[in-house]
Amino acid sequence: MARADLVLNLVETGMRGDLTRFKKTAEAIAAEASARHQHILADKLKTLLTTSPNAEGRRFTQDASLQNAFYETQPQKTLSDLVLPESVITLISEVIEEHARRELLRSYNLEPRHKLLLCGAPGNGKTTLAEALANHLSVPFFTVKYEGLINSYLGQTAQQIDKLFDFIKTQRCVLFFDEFDAIGKEREDLNENGEMKRVVNSLLKQIDLLPSHVVVVGATNHESMLDKAIWRRFQVQATIPSPTKAMAERWFEGFEKRIGHTLGIAPSTLATKLSGLSFAELEEFGLDVQRKYVLGLPQSENKIKSITSHCLKFWAERYKPQAK
Numbered sequence: 001m002a003r004a005d006l007v008l009n010l011v012e013t014g015m016r017g018d019l020t021r022f023k024k025t026a027e028a029i030a031a032e033a034s035a036r037h038q039h040i041l042a043d044k045l046k047t048l049l050t051t052s053p054n055a056e057g058r059r060f061t062q063d064a065s066l067q068n069a070f071y072e073t074q075p076q077k078t079l080s081d082l083v084l085p086e087s088v089i090t091l092i093s094e095v096i097e098e099h100a101r102r103e104l105l106r107s108y109n110l111e112p113r114h115k116l117l118l119c120g121a122p123g124n125g126k127t128t129l130a131e132a133l134a135n136h137l138s139v140p141f142f143t144v145k146y147e148g149l150i151n152s153y154l155g156q157t158a159q160q161i162d163k164l165f166d167f168i169k170t171q172r173c174v175l176f177f178d179e180f181d182a183i184g185k186e187r188e189d190l191n192e193n194g195e196m197k198r199v200v201n202s203l204l205k206q207i208d209l210l211p212s213h214v215v216v217v218g219a220t221n222h223e224s225m226l227d228k229a230i231w232r233r234f235q236v237q238a239t240i241p242s243p244t245k246a247m248a249e250r251w252f253e254g255f256e257k258r259i260g261h262t263l264g265i266a267p268s269t270l271a272t273k274l275s276g277l278s279f280a281e282l283e284e285f286g287l288d289v290q291r292k293y294v295l296g297l298p299q300s301e302n303k304i305k306s307i308t309s310h311c312l313k314f315w316a317e318r319y320k321p322q323a324k
Contacts, residue, residue: 007029023170026045026048027045027169027170029045030042030045030046033045034211037106037109039102039103039106040103043213046170046172046213047172065160065163066148066160066163066164066167067148068145068147068148069144069145069148069149069160069163069164070142070143070144070145070148070149070164070175071142071143071145072140072141072142072143073131073141073142073143074141075131075132075134075135075140075141075174076131076135077128077131077132077135078132078135078136079092079093079129079132079136081128081132081254082125082128082129082132083125083243083247083248083250083251083254083279084125084129084240085241088129088238088239088240091236091238092129092132092133092238095112095113095114095116095133095215095236096133096136096137098112098113099112099114099137099215102212111212112212113235113236114210114212114213114214114215114216114235115207115210115215115216115233115234115235115236116130116133116215116216116217116218116234116235116236116237116238117180117217117218117219117220117230117231117234117236117237117238118130118217118218118219118220118238118239118240119219119220119221119223119237119238119239119240120221120239120240120241120242121221121242121278122221122278122280123278123279123280123281124240124241124242124243124278124279124280125240125279126178126219126240127176127178127219129240130174130176130217130219131174131176133174133215133217134173134174134215137174137215139171139172139173139174139215140171140172140173140174141173141174141176142168142171142173142174142175142176143176143178144164144175144176144177144178146179146182146183148160149161149164149183150182150183150199155198157198157199157202158198158199158201158202161183161199161202161203161206162202162206165206165209165210168210168214169209169210169211169214171213171214172213172214173214173215174215174216174217175214175215175216175217176217176219177216177217177218177219178219179219179220179221180218180219180220180226180230181220181221181222181223181225181226183199183200183203184200184203184218184220184226184227184230200227200229200230203230204227204229204230204233207233208233218230218234242278243271243277243278243279243282245268245271245272245275246271248267248270248271248274248275248277248282249267249268249270249271250267251271251279251282252267252270252271252282252286253267255282255283255286259286259290261293261304262304263286263289263304263305263308264304264305264306264307264308264309265305265308265309265312270308270312273312273316274312274315274316274319276319277315277319281319285311285312285315288311288315289304289307289308289311292307292310292311293307
């Protein structure tokens with residue numbers, strides 16, 4: 001049972017219509033239930049708090065400063081949409097299973113892993129992987145907006161981080177930090193001032209306090225810039241590689257299935273000709289071909305090879321340093 005003072009406070013704030021204090025009291029009861037290993041009660045309370053019609057909207061409107069700190073995207077991608085090394089797929093699948101079977105883990109006093117750090121060059125699927133994770137977990141996908149979080153006034157950024165995490169803790173969600181190095185920089189960097197050190201300290205503290213129903217995913221292209229203490233906070237660390245020839249070939253095979261016709265040139269040939277490009281660039285190449293194909297219908301049905309060859313020549317010239 002919850003403490004008597006919490007129950008009394010819940011009734012009192014509910015009768016007065018004080019939604020903010022009512023929710024905070026309910027969250028405190030849920031936290032106490034978790035501490036007592038009453039996980040079914042805690043989960044039901046958290047679900048009610050995060051899925052009621054007013055739960056999200058009122059929290060947003062009550063603190064206008066948070067409205068520009070992050071945005072929500074409806075997750076559509078799945079793991080099958082990505083071309084990744086088997087080791088990365090296995091790692092993410094394990095995290096998904098841990099959350100699906102969290103009650104079993106909790107019966108053994110264990111929690112699912114919920115802090116992930118993704119490293120790798122831009123354009124190769126870090127954001128898409130985070131979105132796919134949210135989709136498989138059936139939770140909202142929130143992306144942090146640094147322009148709404150980082151403030152030029154002394155101390156304001158750390159306060160915004162605290163506000164953001166206070167809200168996020170009430171949600172079952174995936175919280176995504178793209179370009180995580182922008183906010184998690186090494187505190188010993190001589191070019192950084194005391195304010196950035198306070199920001200990193202605040203961030204580390206908040207990550208430590210996150211409940212497991214919040215999955216936080218950081219993505220970085222510059223892992224060497226991250227503070228050393230950041231690495232210890234993330235239970236799952238994965239490198240998302242640039243496409244190999246075999247991976248690019250698989251990607252083109254999948255792209256042809258998506259558009260419903262071949263590109264007229266073997267995927268293996270395209271993968272060789274466009275080696276060095278990221279998955280995002282391969283996607284743009286494929287869409288470039290498809291646009292020209294669609295605009296030329298019906299005559300283009302028999303000209304797909306020449307269309308692809310024309311685009312290939314243009315792209316090989318455009319990305320001469322990378323593509324061959």
